[in-house]
Amino acid sequence: xxxxxxRNVTKSYGPVQVLHRIDIAVEEGEFLVLVGPSGCxxxxxxxxxxxxxxISGGEIAIKGRVVNGVHPSxxxxxxxxxxxxxxxxxxxxxxxxFGLEMHGVPKPERxxxxxxxAKLLQIETLLDRKPGQLSGGxxxxxxxxxxxxxxxxxxxxxxxxxxLDAKLRVDMRTEIKKLHQKLRTxxxxxxxxxxxxxxxxxxxxxxxxxHVQQLGTPKEIYDTPSNLxxxxxxxxxxxxxxxxxxVMENGHPHAAITDADGTPRNLRFSQPNLARWEGKPILLxxxxxxxxxxxxxxxxxxxxxxxxxxVTVTEPAGxxxxxxxxxxxRDTIARMRADAAVAAGQTFEFAVNMEKAVAFDPTTEERITx
Amino acid sequence: MSVATQDTAVSTGRATxxxxxxxxxxxxxxxxxxxxxxxxxxxxxxxxxxxxxMMALPSEWTLDPWRSAWSTAQIGVEPTGLKPYxxxxxxxxxxxxxxxxxxxxxxxxxxxxxxxxxDTWVFGLMLFSCFIPFQIVLIPMAVVLGKLxxxxxxxxxILVHVVYGxxxxxxxxxxxxxxxxxxLVRAAMIDGAxxxxxxxxxxxxxSGPIAVVSVIWQFTNIWNDFLFGVSFGGTSQPMTVxxxxxxxxxxxxxxxxxxxxxxxxAALPTLIVxxxxxxxxxxxxxAGSVKG
Numbered sequence: 001x002x003x004x005x006x007r008n009v010t011k012s013y014g015p016v017q018v019l020h021r022i023d024i025a026v027e028e029g030e031f032l033v034l035v036g037p038s039g040c041x042x043x044x045x046x047x048x049x050x051x052x053x054x055i056s057g058g059e060i061a062i063k064g065r066v067v068n069g070v071h072p073s074x075x076x077x078x079x080x081x082x083x084x085x086x087x088x089x090x091x092x093x094x095x096x097x098f099g100l101e102m103h104g105v106p107k108p109e110r111x112x113x114x115x116x117x118a119k120l121l122q123i124e125t126l127l128d129r130k131p132g133q134l135s136g137g138x139x140x141x142x143x144x145x146x147x148x149x150x151x152x153x154x155x156x157x158x159x160x161x162x163x164l165d166a167k168l169r170v171d172m173r174t175e176i177k178k179l180h181q182k183l184r185t186x187x188x189x190x191x192x193x194x195x196x197x198x199x200x201x202x203x204x205x206x207x208x209x210x211h212v213q214q215l216g217t218p219k220e221i222y223d224t225p226s227n228l229x230x231x232x233x234x235x236x237x238x239x240x241x242x243x244x245x246x247v248m249e250n251g252h253p254h255a256a257i258t259d260a261d262g263t264p265r266n267l268r269f270s271q272p273n274l275a276r277w278e279g280k281p282i283l284l285x286x287x288x289x290x291x292x293x294x295x296x297x298x299x300x301x302x303x304x305x306x307x308x309x310x311v312t313v314t315e316p317a318g319x320x321x322x323x324x325x326x327x328x329x330r331d332t333i334a335r336m337r338a339d340a341a342v343a344a345g346q347t348f349e350f351a352v353n354m355e356k357a358v359a360f361d362p363t364t365e366e367r368i369t370x
Numbered sequence: 371m372s373v374a375t376q377d378t379a380v381s382t383g384r385a386t387x388x389x390x391x392x393x394x395x396x397x398x399x400x401x402x403x404x405x406x407x408x409x410x411x412x413x414x415x416x417x418x419x420x421x422x423x424m425m426a427l428p429s430e431w432t433l434d435p436w437r438s439a440w441s442t443a444q445i446g447v448e449p450t451g452l453k454p455y456x457x458x459x460x461x462x463x464x465x466x467x468x469x470x471x472x473x474x475x476x477x478x479x480x481x482x483x484x485x486x487x488x489d490t491w492v493f494g495l496m497l498f499s500c501f502i503p504f505q506i507v508l509i510p511m512a513v514v515l516g517k518l519x520x521x522x523x524x525x526x527x528i529l530v531h532v533v534y535g536x537x538x539x540x541x542x543x544x545x546x547x548x549x550x551x552x553x554l555v556r557a558a559m560i561d562g563a564x565x566x567x568x569x570x571x572x573x574x575x576x577s578g579p580i581a582v583v584s585v586i587w588q589f590t591n592i593w594n595d596f597l598f599g600v601s602f603g604g605t606s607q608p609m610t611v612x613x614x615x616x617x618x619x620x621x622x623x624x625x626x627x628x629x630x631x632x633x634x635x636a637a638l639p640t641l642i643v644x645x646x647x648x649x650x651x652x653x654x655x656x657a658g659s660v661k662g
Contacts, residue, residue, distance in 0.1 A: 098558070
């Protein structure tokens with residue numbers, strides 16, 4: 001049993017079911033990120049934890065107490081909203097202590113809590129200002145401060161960074177992560193940004209169409225996605241998905257693919273029990289950074305496979321150079337070092353790190369587990 | 371809540387500007403003419419009016435017509451002046467405006483932030499009351515007031531005006547609160563504020579512009595109402611009815627100067643409300659229509 005338990009939770013609006021039997025146990029101090037495309041039900045789930053939406057089936061428990069019928073204010077949670085939801089008529093200080101005031105905390109205690117949090121977030125100088133006089137980043141801090149002041153059991157974040165510009169977003173991301181490392185609070189965080197999910201979380205729940213597609217650590221999600229949706233949703237650029245057939249060569253399973261000219265190429269798998277799939281079609285999944293030039297290949301990998309292919313396009317992006325090629329008729333992206341000597345139209349010797357490759361069943365779209 | 375400013379206006383040349391201002395000035399003078407006539411004639415003795423020029427300034431300035439209209443003029447059969455009726459009007463208007471505005475605000479709050487099944491229907495039906503002509507409800511209203519024992523009293527008039535005004539005030543506040551972010555209400559819920567606390571601490575403090583609209587609208591409508599006042603006023607008739615009784619009396623000499631003074635007295639409160647709060651009126655009506 002976890003600190004925050006979501007057991008078999010469903011949500012329906014009339015005949016439409018938007019959440020299907022969600023089961024997540026969050027440990028104390030964990031940073032759980034709910035990630036998925038819009039309409040996947042992640043915000044609905046968060047609102048159900050907060051008590052802002054009713055629960056159609058199953059139960060949610062915080063610290064062992066089932067909170068299904070409990071009013072939001074009695075769940076000892078705090079929420080940071082996408083729009084920050086700062087009360088426009090109150091000063092920053094009043095905004096942050098409003099919750100304490102509503103819970104009948106005496107003034108001296110409120111002031112002490114406010115001073116502590118203001119110091120932590122470095123917003124002491126802003127306390128007398130109105131939200132309208134703050135910049136986006138400052139509002140974001142105040143919104144977090146308002147949540148922190150109450151010292152809740154669980155923090156809920158609803159896409160808190162999506163209203164910030166790109167640079168500020170990265171800064172605030174680091175800020176939130178630092179804060180979590182310092183305070184060790186339990187956080188449930190909703191976002192549609194997979195980078196935010198990977199960087200912030202201790203665990204990720206990838207959601208789609210009201211189902212949890214995969215629940216795991218960022219590394220598990222990234223390296224061993226449980227299905228095609230997770231594989232292509234997480235990671236940027238997305239994982240390359242190439243149709244292939246499993247063939248046996250020297251007793252090892254290989255992925256048989258074709259290069260840009262239609263020439264067959266075989267890449268040896270690191271998973272021996274893919275032998276069961278001999279002769280059958282699969283979908284081969286390779287992350288862009290697993291395809292490099294031979295010098296840039298991962299030296300710790302035990303299975304680097306050479307692959308000669310013609311380069312279609314190169315896109316220098318400063319820190320990396322993205323190289324596009326065709327594999328089995330699909331555009332495939334490789335991530336190279338910035339100064340890799342590669343040009344469009346050239347035939348190039350690639351190195352594929354097959355230790356990182358995964359295979360999917362084309363009919364079920366599930367990952368084939370070794 | 372943006373207001374049209376100079377930089378959003380179409381830029382024009384100097385000559386065009388001058389022409390625009392001139393036209394506006396002429397229209398303003400034209401519209402102010404009646405007020406001028408009333409003011410001027412309320413300050414001269416009756417003989418000057420009956421003797422000739424309505425437009426001329428008084429040759430002998432006097433405040434007697436005002437004193438007479440306020441405290442001694444014959445209203446109906448009593449020589450009380452307009453004073454007691456003015457007080458009746460105040461006693462009726464202030465509570466009626468306050469109650470209808472507060473109820474309208476609460477209705478708007480519930481209809482936007484605590485939505486329930488069929489809320490749009492409820493709102494639609496309330497809107498309907500804006501389109502019901504006064505005359506239709508006279509007889510049912512008389513019956514209701516009689517049953518409640520409020521016929522012919524100030525509380526009876528307050529009730530009538532509150533019932534009639536709620537449709538409008540609800541419309542104003544509902545549309546205003548519709549653009550108020552619901553996330554704020556949710557944040558307040560999590561913070562532990564209840565239904566009335568959220569209304570009082572979160573919504574009301576930012577309702578200034580629309581409250582002004584509601585107050586002005588209700589104040590002018592209720593103050594200027596004649597039909598309900600004459601029908602249900604009984605012994606506590608409002609200012610409008612008294613003014614009618616003063617001006618329309620068919621016996622004795624027509625004291626035009628007193629009539630003018632009385633008419634200005636009757637119009638004064640609404641005039642003051644407009645002058646004090648008029649700019650918020652336009653601002654409030656615009657609120658929510660333009661984003662940003």
